[in-house]
Amino acid sequence: MPTVASPYHHGNLRQSLLDCGLQLLREQGISGLSLRQLAERCAVSRSAPYHHFTDKQALLAALAAQGFSSMCEQLSTYVQDGIPSDEALLLACLDYLDFALQQPALYELMFGSLLWRDSDPTHPDTARFQRLGKDCFRQYVQLFAQRPGASAAHSLRQAQLLWASLHGLAKLALDGIFVKREDLGAIVRQALLVACTDDPSAESTR
Known part of the structure; x- marks a missing residue:
C-alpha cells in the first residue's frame, strides 16, 4: 500500500516549522511559544526544531x-x-x-x-x-x-x-x-x- 509523504520532511521542514510557529504565536503569544510545542504541532521529534533553530530566541527572530x-x-x-x-x-x-x-x-x-x-x-x-x-x-x-x-x-x-x-x-x-x-x-x-x-x-x- 503506498504511503503518503509527510509535509514535514527534508527541505521544507524549516518553513513548515515557521508556519507552525506562526500559528502558535497567533494562538498563545510570544510567552506561550516553545520549541517543544512547535515539535508537537508539526508532528516531528522534539529534537527536530533544534536542527534549524538553536533556541526559542532564534525561532522568534526567524518569525x-x-x-x-x-x-x-x-x-x-x-x-x-x-x-x-x-x-x-x-x-x-x-x-x-x-x-x-x-x-x-x-x-x-x-x-x-x-x-x-x-x-x-x-x-x-x-x-x-x-x-x-x-x-x-x-x-x-x-x-x-x-x-x-x-x-x-x-x-x-x-x-x-x-x-x-x-x-x-x-x-x-x-x-x-x-x-x-x-x-x-x-x-x-x-x-x-x-x-x-x-x-x-x-x-x-x-
Whole structure:
C-alpha cells in the first residue's frame, strides 16, 4: 500500500516549522511559544526544531524576519511600480496598519524590545531580522525621496516622523486606547499631511 509523504520532511521542514510557529504565536503569544510545542504541532521529534533553530530566541527572530520580508515585498511594489508618490505613501501606511491589526502577535514581536534590544545581534537569525527591518524603513525613506523637490535629509526625517506616527497609531488601536479602528484611515491621511509638509526652516534648526 503506498504511503503518503509527510509535509514535514527534508527541505521544507524549516518553513513548515515557521508556519507552525506562526500559528502558535497567533494562538498563545510570544510567552506561550516553545520549541517543544512547535515539535508537537508539526508532528516531528522534539529534537527536530533544534536542527534549524538553536533556541526559542532564534525561532522568534526567524518569525520576525519572515514578517519583515513580507512587509518589504509589499513596500517594494509601491517604490517600483510608478504609483504617484503621495498615493504610494498612503497605500503603504494603510498596509502597515492593516498588518498590525491582522497579525498583532507577530507585529509585537517584530517591533518589540525582545529582539531589537535584548537579543544577540551577531546571531544569524537576529542579524537577518534586523537587516530586513531596516530595509523596510529605507523603503519608506525612498517613497518620500521620490516626491518632487525632496531632499535626502528631509526624506529621512519625514520617514522617521511617519513611522513613529504609524507605530503609535497601531499600538493605540491594538490596545483599545483612544483610537477607533474605523478612524485610522482619516488619521493616517492627516499624519501624512504633517509628515509631507515641506519646511526648509526645520533643516536649519537641526
